[in-house]
Amino acid sequence: MNKILHPEDSKAIDKLITYMNEHPQENFDVAKHARMIGFSVSKLNKSFKAYMGIGPASYFRTIKMEKARELHMQDRYTWTEISSIFGYADLASFSKAFKRIHGFCPRNATYSE
Template sequence: MPEITFSSERVYDGYLAVNSCGKQWLTDRDYDTVRKNGRIDYSIHYVVKGRGYFETNGNTVQIPEGSLILYFPGIRHHYSFKKSDSSVMMWSHFSGYSCDILKKYCLSPAVMIRIQDRKQFESAFEKMIISHYKKTEFSDITSEGYMTVLLSLIVQSLIPNNIPCIKTDNENLEKAVNYMHENYNQTIDIGLYAKMCCVTKDHFIRIFKARFGTTPYHYQMKIRIDRAMEMLETTPITVTSCAEAVGFCDIAHFSKIFKKFTGHPPSYYK
């Protein structure tokens, strides 16, 4: 197959569209690609042969054969290939609402994924590139079909391994959760927690829900109520003082939230 490349960047509001794709033999020189603002569509870069290098949060991760980098829209790209590795890469940029499934299974907007069924994945990728290159009357539909297969294989590769995303994101998430437990009576600041994880507010909420099954707000509020219930049961503290101790300024609001979580008013535990 000859080296094939296209350049097209767009957001598609339909089911799925392959904006560009190609295959490269990275043997003539070292390659180092940086896109500070990423792209407006999704990107995958799959290593057929050799290896690549992927930078995230200041760490460099090696991308072995049979693995890919997935970037969400608007996320900084930084990946490289060395001439000495004689690598071969296939890539695709795509968009559409079917891509939302990736948000469900990926804890990070920039991840490395090891593909389980390499043979099927590479076959579908090759056929998609050829179809896209031909630009016939039916090439868009055919390319969309092959891209759907690729998305399915990517998700299947994520699920059995319990979503193997970049370790650094999980470590930062643990730091944010530990901070919540240590400062549960402070203002619930999603912006602060997101900054601790080096992600946006929306993405922090998404990865938090994927990990704990609830929102950061609900999680920290439960810590407050659990602590309040413990204080009311084991100490002579008043309901008003207890509310203040766990971060509530309004006793009525405290009582409402307390009953919502426990099914009883605070006075029930005195």
């Protein structure tokens, strides 16, 4: 997909991706994130999808779920605690999002070295 964007637009999206990776505990707010990089909401959605092949909200959810999985691998938090850390109101909502990304429920997550 990776459509060629204007270099400044690509740089802005890269800046947003860095921010998303550094702040996975936040909720995705398309208007806030668009303003952050000087885009309109429609420009953010269109440009991000052209650049990454996925919309910004879906991409951010993927980051959250990967960071949640990494946190659980440290064996310091329960899934309920992790769901709260990442801004989910309840474990059921978190589990649904986790399964959408990873293909299995958090309780079925296993890790091997």
